[in-house]
Every structure is written in C-alpha cells, then in structure tokens.
Amino acid sequence: MLKRFAPLVPLALVTLLFGCAAHTPAPQQEQNQQVINSVTAQSSSVLLQEAIEQEAASDKELASFGNGKSYQLPVLADSILERGMSLIGTRYRFGGTSEAGFDCSGFIGYLFREEAGMNLPRSTREMINVDAPLVTRSDLKPGDLLFFATNGRRGRVSHAGIYLGDNQFIHSSSRRSGGVRIDSLGDSYWSKTFIEAKRALAMAPDSTPTIVTARK
Template sequence: MLKRFAPLVPLALVTLLFGCAAHTPVAQQEQQQQVKNSVTAQSSIRYQDSLFQEEVATEKELAAFADGKSYQLPVLADSILERGMSLIGTRYRFGGTSEAGFDCSGFIGYLFREEAGMNLPRSSREMINIDAPLVSRNKLEPGDLLFFATNGRRGRVSHAGIYLGDNQFIHSSSRKSGGVRIDSLGDSYWSKTFIEAKRALAMAPNASPIVTARK
C-alpha cells in the first residue's frame, strides 16, 4: 500500500553549504517523530491513475522502459521510503554508503540497491544523468529522485534526495543538520536550488509490469 507523509512544520533559517549537503538543523526530534506517526495508507490504484495523468512526453518515456506497458510502482516506492524513514537520524559521512553513515548519493544508492535491486551511479553528478524519465515538479510521485544545486553553481547538481509525497523529501543532508532527515520542497532554499526530478523506479528490474487497458 502506498503511504503518504504529512507536511513538516515550515523550516526557518537556511545556510548554503558545499558538497552533498545544505541546510542548518531546525527540525527537532519531536517533529521527526510526528512525521513518522502521520504516515497514512493510500490505494495503489491512486498512484497508478496518476501515471496516466503524466505529460505526453513522460508517458512515452515510461512506455519505452516498459516495452509498451505501464509500471506499477507503489510496492517498490513504499519499501524504499519505509526503509529511509527508519534511518532518520543516521549521521552524515562523506563517502558513506552504509548505515554507519551516508552522504546524499550514498543514502539513495543504499535504499535503491537494498529495496529495489537497482545499482545507481555513486555520485549525484552521475546520478542525474541516468536514463530515466524526467518528471515535472507538479507531477512528482513518491520514490522520484530530486536533484539540487547547493554549491552556488547554478544548474550544477551537488545534492540529491528522494520524494516522499506532500511536497516533502528525505535525504542525507549534512553533519550540522543531523544527517538523514526530512525537508520540504516548499522551503525557499530547496525551491530555489531545485534543478529537476527523475523517475528512476521506471528502470527497476523487478517492477511489476501491468498491461494498460486498450479502448
């Protein structure tokens, strides 16, 4: 069953950092627990229907990956996000790819490898170039990868996260901000540094294909 995550309390102060991180810590442990406790079940049919509402270009890309079929992704997205939520508070470690500590791309790679059997590129700069459908910001679905330019170089990716739903995303931010945490795309900092999103789960080898009904 697909799960959604309730919005966090708006974040206040933003500090620009270099590398695979970018925010000052503002969320308290109680806020993170509130997010965990606010997960509610949603129908996988709702997610499937949203795929049919994608822009034409995205529909064609998704169909190409599925040999003319549409992928049913809720189970994979749910598994990835649940595992990610269980890791909230895990420390940030540059070059980290395990539960001993993650950097941003290491966190994403770990979840997709463990829960979806996917080996994504190691760095965010390589990850943004994966051959997966681009998704517009207003068409995001849980499990989509988000890319940001946080190092002051406009358009050059330096950070990445995974979309949760309800304008929230999970990522391994920085040492100062507490490692794995949840933030809002509505926050002015993340909104300004957002570059693009990709539906990497369309490439999942074990995604269950479903045949689209023909009229």
C-alpha cells in the same frame, strides 16, 4: 493559440454582459445569465478533457519506458521510503554508503539497491544523468529523485534526495543538520536550489538487480 486563450473567452463574455446589467430588463438578465453559465460550463469541460488526455499520454509514456518492463513504482516506492524513514537520524558521513553513515548519493544508492535491486551511479553528477524519465515538479510521485545545486554554482548538481509526497523529501543532508532527515521542497532554500527530478524507478527490474548507467 486558440487553446491558450480559450479560458479567457467566458471571462470576457461575463465582463461584457455584466457591464450592461444595470440597464438591462430583468427577463434579459436571466437570459444573459443562462448564456454565461452555458459558455463557462462548455469551456470547463474542454479544459478538463484536455488535462485528462495530457495526463493519460504522460502515464502511457512512462509505462512504456524501459522496453516494456513492469512499472512497479508504487510498491517499490513504499519499500524504499519505509526503509528510508527507519534511518532518520543516521549520521552524515562523506563517502558513506552504509547504515554507519551516508552522504546524499550514498543514502539514495543504498535504498535503491536494497529495496529495488537497482545499482545507481555513485555520485550525484552521474546520478542526475541516469537514463530515466524527467518529471515536472507538478507531477512528482513518491520515490522520484530530486536534484539540487547547493554549492553556489547555478545549475551544477551537488545534492540529491527522494520525494516522499506532500512536497516533502528525505535525504542525508549534512553533518551539521543531523544526517538523514525530512525537509520541505517548498522551503525557500530548497525551492531556489532545485534543478530537476527523475523517475528512476521506471527503470526498475522485474526481479533481478540491474545497473542503471548514466548517459554519456
């Protein structure tokens, strides 16, 4: 409870001191300002340290995920996304899993298989259940899988894409929208239908292909 309201302490102090400023002698005003600066600096330092510790804990958890397997996210993500970008404009094809045409999960499965040696579940309903770390929207990294509910059923996954960075993602959208393309997660439609994200690359093998199964 104290941590939650800690940022408000310097603000309350600032408000109190400035509320009396018009009736305070000049030397006292300078002393008050020094107190304000000191309290604000200390509060900012504590908040920064907490943020660093939380980020370190998150990174440690991800690094240890998968029984100590090498966490190759940056290199594999680059390979996957570079290959994906080269396929922009490839037509949408329901059930498609090759460069002749992809549906959304077929596109993801193709890239992860070809570039990371991972065989992901075929459908989005199975893919969303892979045993991989959940990632908050504020902590997305390139290569993370994004899941959406686009069929009007709230919370029921029906579409997926791969996060690029800078709030952008790549996916095989639909026949009408031109197949493989890039969209913004900040667009109202995608922001509203977004369900969750997973870091499937945390389960990437060191060198040999693996099958990533969904939880029962």
